[in-house]
Amino acid sequence: METMRLGEYKLTWLRGGVTHLDGGAMFGVVPKPLWSKKYPVNEKNQVELRTDPILIQGNGHNLLIDAGLGNDRLSEKHRRNQGVTEESFIEEDLKKLGLETSDIDAVLMTHMHFDHANGLVKKVGENEVPTFENAKIYVSDIEWEEMRFPNIRSRNTYWEQNWKPVQNNVYSFSQEVQPAPGITMTRTGGHSNGMSVITIEQEDELLIHMADNMATHAHQNVLWVMAYDDYPIDSIKVKEQYMDIGYNNEAWFTFYHDYKYRAVQFDSSGNIQNKVLREK
Template sequence: METLTVGRAKLTWLNGGVTHMDGGAMFGVVPYPLWSKKYPHNESHQIELRCDSILVQVDGKNMVIDSGIGRDKLNDKQKRNFGVLEETRVEESLEELGLTVNDIDAVLMTHLHFDHANGLTKPEQGELVSQFPNAAIYTSQVEWDEMRNPNMRSKNTYWEENWKPIQHQVETFDQSIEVVPGLTMHHTSGHSDGHSVIKFEDGDDCFIHMADLMPTHAHQNPLWVLAYDDFPVTSVHEKKKLQDEAYDKNCWFVFYHDAYYRAIKYNEERKIKEKVERKRYDYDY
């Protein structure tokens, strides 16, 4: 498992499973000849998108950013449509670190689309239960409201089985919240109406997790936003503002979906200066 230390925070990438989504949808209006040079694709023009939760350890707290694709919850049709060739192994990843799901104090949900929230629950003795029973689950109030009352479009990604078993654990915020000193969540809208990003600052050390405003390193261009975005113009403006702030502070950009990089730091020319590459494993496709 790859790790990164930023100030007093230690980040470890857990195995949350994988999806393969249409590259055209993931890059919106960007033409194929452009995006295909930035990110590999298969013969069906699908790109590999990890769903790897990030364990963040700060001040004795164990926190997880997003929950993975889940396990034993998708049917064969869903696995085929979403390109799920590998399901969540978060429990096994934590075990390698000497932890269990019971040791997780908080889950920071950037948003609640199925590829981020499906790992919040798991089947146990014929019913769905919380994957992280002792954790506070943070998300924006806007996102939580839509999760429970999706519209005709969003009902395809906001699933009842991902919120009902954990609703007693959810803690919401309006614009921002400080989870522990220096670690904050900020509501941005854009990708979803309730979408949020995560920042951490400790002196001169910092990281930003832009979630699906910048899901991979290939989405660095502020104009390259997803066809899945509910408010793409908002995504563009929020992305540009957050990127400029992170560049100025020399922050690490950390990723949940990127199949090739876990984290990147850019130089003044917006080129890669430092990087944490993702190791490829025998189970990779």
């Protein structure tokens, strides 16, 4: 498991599953000859995308960013269409760290699309119950509303089975919340209307987790947004804002989906000066 430290906090990437989605959809209107130079693609025109939650430990807290694919929660059709080759090993990884699911204090949900939210729920016998039984689930109120009342487009990714079992654990917020000292969730919109960006500030260090507003390092260009984005112009605006903040502060950017990088640190010119690579 890859780790990095930022001030009082230690970050560890857990294995939450692997999907392979259409490369054209992942890069929207960007021509394949351009994006394929930055991100590898297979013979089916699919790109590998991790679904790996980030465990944040420090200041007496055990937090997760997003929840992975979960286990046995996808139909064969979904597994095929999403190119799933691996499901979650989060519980096994937590055990290696001396933790149980009951030790997780909160799950910070950037948004509730199934590839981020499936792991919130697990099956125990015939019942579906919260995976992280003691965790408060933070999500913006707009995202939580659409999760429960999806529209004709979003119902394909906002699933009832991912919210009903955890509804009593949810804490929704309107614009901003601080689940732990120095950690802030801010609703920005973009990829989804209720999308949240997570930042960690520690003295002169800054970390930005943009989740699917910048799904991989290859999406660094502010105009490279996904066809999956519900509000692509908002995605561009969010990227412009946070890339500017990140460059000026030489911030770390972390990833949930990237096949190669767990985190990259950009200099003021937007060049990668430090990185945390995924171990293979």
